[in-house]
Every structure is written in C-alpha cells, then in structure tokens.
Amino acid sequence: MTGAITAGVDGTDESRAALDWAAREAVRRSLPLRVVHAWEFQPAVPSEVAGFEAQQGWAVKALEGAVRAVTERHPELAVTSDVLEGPAVRTLLEAAAGSELLVLGSRGHGRLVGFLVGSVGQQVIVEATRPVVLVRAGDEASAEAAGRDIVVGQHGEPEDSAEVLRFAFETAAARGATVRAVRAWTLPPVFAYSPGSLKLLDGAGGLEPFERQALTDALEPWRERFPHVPVVEHVEIGSAGQVLLSVAADHAQLLVVGRRAHRTAVGARIGSVAHGVLHHAGCPVAVVPHT
Template identity: 75%
Template sequence: MTGPITAGVDGSQESLAALGWAAREAVRRGVALKVVHAWRSQPQEVLEAGIEGDADSQAEWVHSAVTEAVATVTARHPGLEVTTDVVEGEAVGALLAAASAADLLVLGSRGHGRIVGFLLGSVGQQVIAEATRPVVLVRAGDEASGEAAGREVVVGQQGDPEDSAAALRFAFETASARGATVRVVRAWTLPPVFAYSPGSLKLLDEAGGLEPYEKKALAAAVRPWRDRFPEVPVVEHVEMGSAGQVLLSVAGTAQLMVVGRRAHRTAVGARIGSVAHGVLHHADCPVAVVPHA
C-alpha cells in the first residue's frame, strides 16, 4: 500500500472513531492520511442547535469541525502527513471519488448496519457496493486497545484461490503491518444431491471426503500468501455452516474482519453480497469490504 488512507468524517462519534482507526493504520503503513467531509447547505429548521442557518455560517462551522478533528489526530501522531478536503455536494459521489484516489476508505458505522451522518440508509450501502477500493467500517467507541496482541485479522475465503485473492492480500498486508495472526475461514455446507457430478465425486473421493476436500482447497488458496508473508502467523479454519455464521462465530477474537464482494454490477445494480451484509450488521469489530473481479 503506497497511496493515502482516506477517512470520511461528519462530526459523529462513529466518524471520529473511523478517523482514529485510519490515522493509526496510516502510521503503521507509513502513508499519508486524507480527511474528507461531504456536506450540503441545509435550511435552519433541520439543523442541530448551535449551527447558524445561512450557507456561509454553515461552511464556517463545517471547516471548524474538520479542523478540530484533524488537530486531535495530529496531536496523537505528530509525524503523520494529513490533508483535508471539504466538499459541498452529493455524498455518494464525493466519497466514491475519494475512494478511487486512495488505497483505502474508512467510514464510521453505527451498530446493526445503520450508517450515520452523511451516510444515510442506502447511501452508505451504495458507497460500499460501488467503491473500487477496500472500504473499512468502524463503530463508535473503537479504540487502539482493540488492536492489541492476541487479536486476529479474520478473513473469509471461498471458491477458488483467485476468488478470494484480493481479500487475502488485504488481510495479510494488514496483519503484517500490525504483527498480528491471520485466521483464514472457509465455511462449507452439504451440497444438494443433484449438484454432484462424476467429476466432483472423483475429486471428493481423492480428497477423502467433503471436509478434507475443503481443507485442501483452503490450503491451496492460502499457500501463495504464506510464501509472500512468511512473518505472518496463519490459522486455517474450516467449519461446516453458512459463511456469515462461521465468520461471526470467531468475530470475538478479531481486531479486524475482512470480507470480499464482487465488483461487477448485476441487472439490479451494485450489491454488497449476503456474507458482507451479514458481517457488517453484526460484527462488533471493524469490517473491511474488499472488491474483487
């Protein structure tokens, strides 16, 4: 990772936690931090107390809030290079543009999947679903203590090795920067009878059964990343169950959860995917959603 890490802020506790997470990650990786705030002028009746109604006063308040947030970060990390970009306009476009120019976009998230501030309802999901770079969602109250030794970077792996290569790369890079263990999780379920074919039955027979087959598939997917990051301890975790349920079952030991999503659009538009959607709703730790082909 050589480009900046970008954090979206809006003054909420969730976004300030995201800013803190992004700053720590930028320091670990030795890259710059960019702070983005997207806003629109609002009529007085919808504003919070203490904010004046005219556009100039609102702009002054926004810039002041961003400056204050950045000052907190630079005080904690004196050597960190920080730039800001306050954009007046539509939130999705501003955040997607910010994501495209960064290696990583970090946003604040409320529990149970609701994203606050300039990310209202479907806006947050649209940013996650359409971003061409990884997006990390951070909950309010997230602290550096959550990244302590012994807490793992957990990543989901499914399909063939190339299907999860982007998520595995992100997980191993993050763990390497943190000195953490990577737990790679592959979930499996019994296929319906009609899904069996002579070819698949032969593969299963050669592997010794379904679970040994899944373990071999996971080992093959992880092998290139073990070789590339020999300093990173790895736990290969194969368990029967739905992918979302198995990932959430180990979330309690995670300092970060990494899941993939397909980057291409479907007939109904961009989608996050059921596994990523479930983890975003229920995991207490920060969650990275990594697009792949």
C-alpha cells in the same frame, strides 16, 4: 498502490472513531492520512439562519477540529484535509478512488447488535473500487493490541479471494498480527454431484478434506509472500456469514470480507455474507471489492 488512507468525518462520535482507526493504520503502514468532510448545501434551511457560506463554515470548522485532534495524537503523521461539496456518496467515492482504503464510521448498539449501516455507507461499499473499512463509535485501540487476529473469509478458487487475502495479509504484516483464514462449507444438494466432482472428492478423501485443501491452496501464495505472518486455517461446516461471525467474536480485531456487487432491478446490493457481517460484527469490518 501507495495512496493515502482516507477517513470520512462529519463530527459524529462514529466518524471520530473512524478517524482514530485510520490514523493508527496510516502510522503502521507509513502512509499519509487524508481527512475529508463531504457536505451538501441544504437550501431547506432558512438562508437568514444558515446560507451557503454559513453551512460551508460549519463543515470547515468540524474538519479543522478533527484534524487538530488527530495531529495532536500522531504528530509524526502527514495529514491533509479537504472539504468536499456535493452529494456524500459521489464525493466519498471520488475520495476513495485514489486512496489505499477508505474508513467510515457507522452507528452501533453494543457488540451483540453490530453496525447500523446507513444508506450513504451502504452505497459507498457497493460502488467503491477500493477497500472500505467501517468502524463503530466506541472502538478502541486496546482491541488491536490484545493479541487478536485478522479474520478473513475465503471462498471458491484461489483467484476468487486473492484481493481479499492480499488485504488481510498486508494488514496483519503491518500490525504484527495473525491471519485467521476461514472457509465455510455446506453439503451440496444431490443433483449437484457429477462424475467429475465425485472423482475430485474421492481423490481428496471426502468433502471436508477437499475444503481444507482448497483453503490451503488459496493461502499458499500469500504465505510465501508474507513468510513472517502467522496463519491459522479454520474450516467449518455452516453458513459462511454465521461461521465468520462466530470466529470473529472470539478472535478478531478486524474482520475482512469480499464484496462482489450484485445488480438488481432496484439497484446494486452487496452479497448476503458481507451484508450479514456488516450488521452483526462486533469489530471493525473491511469490505474488499473483487472481480
């Protein structure tokens, strides 16, 4: 897909950080940048103070200021902008659908706390068909130039994480970075063992060698497709979310995780691993939908 990189802005510090991140990524990938401001008329505001036209004018002014700032920093970048009137979740999802990826800002309180994902951001992540990147206020380009890696979580069979690995390798290739692929594993309960699984484990030499080989197999097609991207394999026993956060704290300029939306009686939600890293990672997080 060769769409634009889309950034959602609303005048906040976190959305400005997201726009800066999106602009740098668009330059790296030689893609256009689309800047959108999603707004919805607030009839509760007294009309004599701020009617429809006044509120629309505020959105236009905020967008124009953001676009002016980014074009001054990146004069070579092709930039388009749109003010989208309607519910924020719906309009952002529509903007994301035709994009390479969507970049949003998220509040945060220091590297140890991570993101505070609002209801709009979480709903967009759950429903988006394209990757969504969350960037905190205070994120700086220096973190991308410090030799840090693209950390990506891999799980299951190779096809389970193909889209996640694709995104990680494409991002690393554009940045000249290393992919650090992480596979976490835990001891299965006794009743999960079967003659077939025991035979597989015996052939691999045990649980940990089996997990290492599974990661190597999942990475093989992407190593072949991106031969110039350095790769580090990391296999560790423990909770997937905790292992990813630990590795990311030491190595990541970007953390990439997959998302398979789960439907419940009270609505859709993201999985526990994506939820955990979104709330505790100290770097930008890319959430990639997969089947």
